[in-house]
Amino acid sequence: MVAALAGCGRLLPSQTDSLNDPVEEFEHVTSSEMETSGGGTMRTSLRGDIRFDVDEDQLLDALDPVWRQVTEYVFELDDGFEMRSVLVIAHGADGSTVAPEELLGPEYAADQDATVYFGDFFEHYGLI
Template structure:
């Protein structure tokens, strides 16, 4: 039963130290708490939070190089298969928040619902 639940991504996500540790080395990042779920099956995601020491005006600029690194990590982890959903929020020191989708053009960023990594693979020239 546990194997079946793990395969469906229904178990609790696991901390992704091999991703969080390098992210925390970026300038302006104060903490990274992202987790993967689903183990490459139908319902996979990357969820969590990245906290920065910048305010709203600089938050998106600070997120961009960090997010590129995250996207490259997921590209390698998922062998270029971009269906993993993005459920990550960046937090500024002033309490502001942005989602990585705001790094994309407005056509994609303004879509409602979940967003998959394939959009970021294309944005960063990996696809």
């Protein structure tokens, strides 16, 4: 039972690095500190922060190619399972923040109480 519950926790650092290291290679990214919860079949979320060296007016444009790679990573990791929630924030050099759901359009950005799942991004980036 302990082994089964351990699969619901965070990924080991080496597995998390396989997401954060490539993200940090993108132009304008200064650091990436994301982690998944819910390994195995109990996938729950991707949470953390991505920091950029751009200000608010460029932050969403800088996030888009990075988030495409993150979405492709999660799609492969979860075999297309669409229900992992997104709890990631992008931070600009000027202290601004955006959530990845702002890439999906104003209707997602306006509803700050709604949970956003990777299925929305799979569709947005043409993975399903």
